[in-house]
Amino acid sequence: MSAPIINKVSESGLISLDLTSFIDPTPIVLFDIKQYLFMELILKEKDFRAALVAADLSIFKDKIVGIYCSVDVIIPMWANMLIASAIQPFAKAIYFGDENKVREQILLESISKIDPQEYLDQRVVVKGCGETPIGESAYVAITNKLRPVAKSIMYGEPCSTVPVYKKK
DSSP: OOOOOOOHHHHTTEEEEOGGGGSOOSOEEEEEGGGGSBTTTBOOHHHHHHHHHHSOGGGGTTSEEEEEOSSOOOOOHHHHHHHHHHHTTTOSEEEESOHHHHHHHHHHHHHHTSOGGGGTTOEEEEEOSOSSOOOHHHHHHHHHHHTTTOSEEEEEETTEEEEEEEOO
């Protein structure tokens, strides 16, 4: 008679933390300032303001918006503020940056809202190597969030981890 198979990972008391679970599934729509530039080079304030007023900004309703410019020009700071002010009544949230930068900012916000006390004296494995790319800043942020309270922090999968921190 053979011994029963024991799942040591499930009995280890490890908490597996998948950072992809903190990603907001709301669609991200980009607002490219390029379309509002004269000859794709110059932002003329009067024309810019008029174009914003005339634009159908309802396309941003309940979406996450990233404000960016796809051409390499100098955009005055107030222009980004005007765009945000015009879109704000429609959008779920507004950020500055392309899609990757916006996703990173959203993930960092979500990590900042984690209650670290939920991980008090716990052994935490921060999942890695998933299909959804997670930037380095998120791994740094979760480490900073959990280190003061966690018993240990590891990276990887519960069956194969890299030790990051262990409370002494």
